[in-house]
Amino acid sequence: VTNKFGIDWAPIQDITLRGTYGKAVRAPNIGELYTASSIGGMWITDPCNTYNQRYRTDRSQYTAANCAQLNPSDKSTYWLYRDIITKGNLDLANETAKTRTVGIVLRPRFLKDFSLSVDYYNIDLRGAIDSFPAQTIINKCVDAPTLDNQFCSFVSRDADGNLLNVVTQKLNLSRYLTRGVDFFAQYRYDLAERWGQNAGALSFDLNYTHLIRQDYTLDPDQPEDVTRFAGVFGSPSWKGVLRGTWSNAHAGATWSLRHFSKMRNSTEITDTDYQKVWTGNVFYSDMSGYYRLKSGLEVFGGVSNLFDRAPPRVPGAEAGGANFELGYHAGVYDVIGRMYYGGIRLAL
Numbered sequence: 443v444t445n446k447f448g449i450d451w452a453p454i455q456d457i458t459l460r461g462t463y464g465k466a467v468r469a470p471n472i473g474e475l476y477t478a479s480s481i482g483g484m485w486i487t488d489p490c491n492t493y494n495q496r497y498r499t500d501r502s503q504y505t506a507a508n509c510a511q512l513n514p515s516d517k518s519t520y521w522l523y524r525d526i527i528t529k530g531n532l533d534l535a536n537e538t539a540k541t542r543t544v545g546i547v548l549r550p551r552f553l554k555d556f557s558l559s560v561d562y563y564n565i566d567l568r569g570a571i572d573s574f575p576a577q578t579i580i581n582k583c584v585d586a587p588t589l590d591n592q593f594c595s596f597v598s599r600d601a602d603g604n605l606l607n608v609v610t611q612k613l614n615l616s617r618y619l620t621r622g623v624d625f626f627a628q629y630r631y632d633l634a635e636r637w638g639q640n641a642g643a644l645s646f647d648l649n650y651t652h653l654i655r656q657d658y659t660l661d662p663d664q665p666e667d668v669t670r671f672a673g674v675f676g677s678p679s680w681k682g683v684l685r686g687t688w689s690n691a692h693a694g695a696t697w698s699l700r701h702f703s704k705m706r707n708s709t710e711i712t713d714t715d716y717q718k719v720w721t722g723n724v725f726y727s728d729m730s731g732y733y734r735l736k737s738g739l740e741v742f743g744g745v746s747n748l749f750d751r752a753p754p755r756v757p758g759a760e761a762g763g764a765n766f767e768l769g770y771h772a773g774v775y776d777v778i779g780r781m782y783y784g785g786i787r788l789a790l
Contacts, residue, residue, distance in 0.1 A: 443467070458547040460561075466541065470534040470571055474612045477530035484526045488605050489581050492517045502585040509584055514603035525607040526576045535614050539567040545624075555630040562623050570616040574660070576608040582661060591663075617659040625650040625682070634690075642690030650682030670709055675721075675756055676774055678703045695731035702774060707756045721754040726776055743784030750780040 446464035453459070489498060490509035545561030574582075583594040596609040627648040633641035656671040671677040680703035687696045704720040711719050730744030753775035
């Protein structure tokens with residue numbers, strides 16, 4: 443069942459208060475349910491071998507007891523090449539999300555054509571359908587309080603306790619919690635009233651998001667095992683764009699300033715181990731314009747990344763890794779550099 447409730451209240455003309463509460467549901471899709479079984483090989487390691495029991499840093503307080511119960515006969519071999527079976531999961535349930543927003547909209551009468559809105563959002567997604575790497579499944583099996591857990595149901599061992607294969611399929615486990623604040627401001631100033639019709643108008647708008655929290659919990663039965671993404675590469679604490687536009691009946695021009703706040707490669711990248719931790723703030727300037735001809739033609743053009751800002755190197759990225767130079771950068775930063783474009787539009 444999905445539902446949504448909202449309220450808008452304007453105690454005076456200048457101020458509107460608003461809020462929403464909703465519940466969303468997503469059913470598993472065909473691929474998640476019915477993907478045919480396939481087998482592939484992969485190098486994995488048994489968390490119960492001698493080395494991992496001694497040196498694996500993310501083992502839990504239950505690992506030793508669980509491994510003693512499994513007691514694999516081969517504890518000396520580190521890497522094992524085993525079958526990994528991938529298939530759909532007919533037992534998947536629906537994802538559910540609860541969303542809450544609270545906001546305010548200001549339209550002061552003393553400042554014509556100006557508006558400002560600020561909205562806080564809280565999204566709590568539970569039972570999220572997600573897939574987990576084979577090694578994660580193996581580790582979680584022995585890290586749980588007992589071996590009677592759903593991770594162990596996907597791990598097969600022989601009579602001597604040694605790993606045989608692992609099944610990977612979508613599971614209803616994960617929880618995603620996201621909280622933040624959205625800012626939107628808009629202002630328009632009519633130049634025509636003072637300078638004539640061809641003077642046009644100036645407009646400015648600001649779109650910004652502040653990510654307060656973005657947490658991922660793989661197994662809700664282990665709430666202490668939380669991965670925090672806010673401020674990690676791809677999830678900046680602040681991002682947004684400021685635009686300024688001039689236009690009249692025949693032409694227009696826009697300048698945009700894009701911003702990404704500082705980010706780091708992961709929460710493990712700290713001052714203790716790395717000289718540089720953060721990427722720093724990154725700004726991009728873009729410009730575009732157009733001119734309409736009487737014949738119905740419109741000529742337009744522009745330049746992106748006007749100052750040819752190079753993407754920063756992500757601290758902690760390994761040489762040759764996907765985000766060392768370009769790779770993952772493309773999802774966030776401009777990896778092409780300064781780029782020009784132009785064209786002609788015909789209005790029929």
